[in-house]
Amino acid sequence: MKWLSWVKESLTLKGKIIIAVLLLVIIIGGGVVAFKFYDFTQNNPKFCISCHLMKPAYDAWKKSEHTGINCHECHHLTIPEQNRLLITFVLRRPKSVPPRHGKVIVPWKYCIECHWEKDKKYPDAKKINDSRMHAKHYFMEKIECSKCHGYEVHKFTPEERFCLRCHQGKEVHGVGMEGLACLNCHTDRTVDLRPGRKKCLFCHGTEAVRKELIADDTIDVQFFQPDKAMIKKAVKINVPKDAPMQFFCYKCHKPHAKIMPIYGTCLNCHPRILNVGRHKMHIQTMGLECKTCHLPHSWRVTKEQAKTTCTQCHEYRDLLTFIGPQG
Template structure:
């Protein structure tokens, strides 16, 4: 067919420009949708069969509303390697970690210290002495205490003894308590201060006040009502001259 015999529709330069623009816009939109799905939709991560268990635990976790890539950051190269492995190698299990830190603490503090506007409800560690001591002074990775079980972010009652071995308590009534039932988030050395001891051994007013402050040690771990009731009560008048710490 000669050029001169082409239909008139192909001879209209404005129309060609319009069609080209529509084609580019459609391709750009399709590309954006593919990018958004692969990077911002957790369902895409579930499409890999070895992620089903991790996805199920994520759905039950406190991070259920958090996008996978907000914690699991991948470079473009890592993303391509992951995609190649999924399509061509079809692994049957998650590869061994070999001690690699999967989620760096620098991503945790974006929400829990610097306050990411995407997740304003994230619990702040700004006033926490526990995190000051372990995370910033000792440089311990967040995942050492949080998430050592897949997507289980709240520490267990005795998680401290994984590192702090061979510790003893001085009273039989304290043996079954969680570490944070006694250790305080208010002191620099994390030792119990008098108010923390009086949580069990003092009045209801002290317990109400500590709970109202919502510090992490009381927010996540409190002794059972039975333990509190069984604890010997110490009546210390507010105007007493003897206001020493229990461990002074």
């Protein structure tokens, strides 16, 4: 090559050294610039807002729980996908982010990297490896994380009634419960996610019960606690530890269907009760409701109660005569 021969013959040693140093500086400088450019495009969320479409998403990210997490830790694009986005942006100049058309933007496998076992980089990330709610919705129902978390750009905590998008017809009809979030009642403590008795007592019980539930730190109490006004308004109940029928509240109360239990509700579990003692006379003939004698949540008719309740209609009689032989 002529220019190489010219360098060897015409330049002094000093000139050759200067050229070598300049070339070395250019190579090193170019490498540094290339690395910084790569680092900026791959690890700096501000690169994303170089596209005008991403400004709303960037602002939402800044306010979200994921602020401080690099975009590419969640959004993984192949080289063809990156080039396709670039070409689309340059040639078509879209004015808004195109719809997903069912595409999962962030697959669950990336979410699980931080939200499963303890993650060294993000130790405060919420763990779901012992969450029944996530076990049912993802592992059993195969619902992607972004179906509930991220249905709006960078909004990760579902809104209060978001569940109704899939569970249609499950609006709450209970008086005073209309404004509750789904997870104010449904809990991560039970296998079927229905409210356990203590979850109902979060509003309808004592402060001691609330403290006990909060100490469990399950997802439903971490993010969806009823406000103080709702708790104060709720009717407080007492369930004696020795009361019969220690079952879940929803066996009688159906907040998605009707407001209060009725006579027919009792017959679901006690279909033959009318044939026992004087129940038929009291219920069908006199028109009394079950709860007139069987006080809700304690259920057992005591001698002290009978002396007050029964004597409103007749003189006091031994309780055994109610269920004994009819004379």
